[in-house]
Amino acid sequence: MTKSFKRYTVTAALPYANGPKHIGHLAGAYIPSDVYVRYLRLTGQDVIFVCGSDEHGTAIPNQALKENTTPRAIIDKYDDLIRTCFEHLGMSFDIYHRTSEPIHHQTSQEIFLSLYNKGLLTEESSEQYFDPEANVFLADRYIVGTCPKCGHTNAYGDQCEKCGSTLSPRELINPRSTLSGKSPVLKLTKHWYLPLENYEPWLREWILKSHQEDWKPNVYGQCKSWIEAGLQPRAMTRDLDWGIKVPLKEAEGKVLYVWFDAPIGYISATRALFEEVHSGQLKFATPRRDLGKASKDDWKKYWQGSDTRLIHFIGKDNIVFHCIIFPVMLHATGEYIVPDNVPANEFMNLEGDKMSTSRGWSIEMHEYLADFPDKPDVLRYALLTNLPEAKDSEFTWKDFQAKNNNELVAILGNFINRAVVLTQKYFENKVPLQKNLQAVDKKALEELSQYPAKIAASIETFRFREATANLMDLARVGNKYLAETEPWKLAKTDLNRVGTILNIALQIAASLSVVCEPFLPFTARKLKDMLGVGELPWEQAGQPDLLRAGSALYDAPLLFEKIEDAVIEAQIKKLLDTKRTMELASQPAAPAKTEISFDDFSKLDVRIGTILKAERVDKSKKLLKLQVDTGLDVRTVMSGIAEHFSPDQVEGKQVTILVNLAPRKIMGVESQGMILMATDKDGSLKLISPGEQVSPGSVIS
């Protein structure tokens, strides 16, 4: 931490190009990283800021199927959408690249080969599901079946969207291929693994020991949890036809695992940045400062120089990849540096519920921009003041309105407007002279001089909320100064004095135009234009003489405008409407299973039984141990319903039971049968009882 660095490489999580991105993503990674980088640039640091679209992985072809198009069309569409939104929100990347670019394929393959040639990857063959009809291995996402956790009949092989559980394809009951609809078969396939466990001592030393102090508790804690749980080999390749080819002859039809190639995208983007600057042909690069005579190899300084400080900005869902897997990859090559900090944020909720594009409960970037095209800074501010830095936070439209009306308009906009209007009124819109200073003036200037350092200290320690609050406090200093000096009263008697006061007020405004740039870049631009100041470095902020007496002020439009209640109400209504639409659209009844014969059916012995006794199972959250009168006998059945029913809710109830299911031991107890349940749309379980009381053992047919 005390180490001194010559340059910075700052990355923001590569957004996955399978759909639009919402304001939670902005709050997690993009806004903080942009503030950080803009600040570094103002202080003259050598920094590059890289990002780009993550365009591989199984979800892309999956989304293509959903939209009835090609993977290429999907990534082009969402790359364009996300790229445009970022631009309109003021994200100041030096390059926004794409992982589908050839240079990224090359970089990823080089790093894979570097690990392979050093003998650091292990090869392992395992049985994976294969669709003999389509003649391909099935990615997790292409296998559907019954969720073993909630019984949802259309769960994906990696996740059940009904109950949210993470799954592996082998766990699915009655797996089916989504390509052919047939049952897949298990087939042997070889993959390359990175044995993370070999790096445990290094990870302990690097993270647990040397970053205990400077990494955020939420990040450090999660790393610790992973390391102590025991690391395992992680597959670096997949059987898939969408992605980066594994550069080995024996790996026909295999690609690099998307989580192997995605973070390498940062490196590829950096390479592309310097290649484009070097060649003078900018395609993805938008360098924000003069990179001088860039050479093609300059990227190496930013990824291999031990005097480079690497910072990854991500959301909490990415911690394990950015703190464990990717660093191990980089470290193992022996050539790359590892991150000095990973200031991951938690999640931002929305109006009391988790944000989710698929559930329609979100504010998508492009929708916000469509509805508030001239207000990117208002969103930046509302998010900045409520970033989930230490814990999940919450965005509400009402809060958004309050932040705009009570702070941006009433404090910051109002102060600027007061200073400028008074200057127009008494001094023909020219900066008046600063004459003899009184105590109140000195106090204001003294306070002014403190703020830039205060704000800087907060930014440097990744406390962006605090930094933003300090920014607004500086505007408060200005308002207070005007309230104390009351220049509108003195104007009748002492215009010299008024001039001094307004000069100081305008100096505060000038400093504001500098220090607000990282947070509110569009506002900073307007304010600088208004005051006629150019681009000033951070170190000049806080000085009492940024504006020269006699210099003219320019047009002074209002920086912010009030947002009326009706606008906010409309947004809330829109949110609720979208959610309802999505619920209806995304929840058709599960499709019918494949046909069976009557003989198949008659193999099942389903009956009505009565639950005589139910008890919780020690050390289990989901299991109830039931004694069921089946008419034939009284038997023990273990049932995963404890999260839906308490024991006394089910005791005495008649239920449907599959009695001829092979017994199996669960949590050390033999379970003899299975209670059948209906799973409702919301994932809740319902008992299936006869319409009227029947004798235990009644056969269902």
Next chain:
RNA sequence: GGCGCGGUAGCUCAGGUGGUUAGAGCGUUGGAUUCAUAACCCAAAGGUCGGGGGUUCAACUCCCCCCCGCGCUACCA
């Protein structure tokens, strides 16, 4: 169940290595003011710092137990 992160004013959140009357913004109430987008400025009310033990001269801050929320993970035939 295990591991991790949280539980601080009505709301959203701050509170390195324990130390005088626990903070900010918003909201509420009162005052002052009119240059300003009825904005600004001042002041007040409001908290058993999740609960209970313990260490200490002293704990929101350290230790133990419990409760609640979130995440990962295991049991679900």
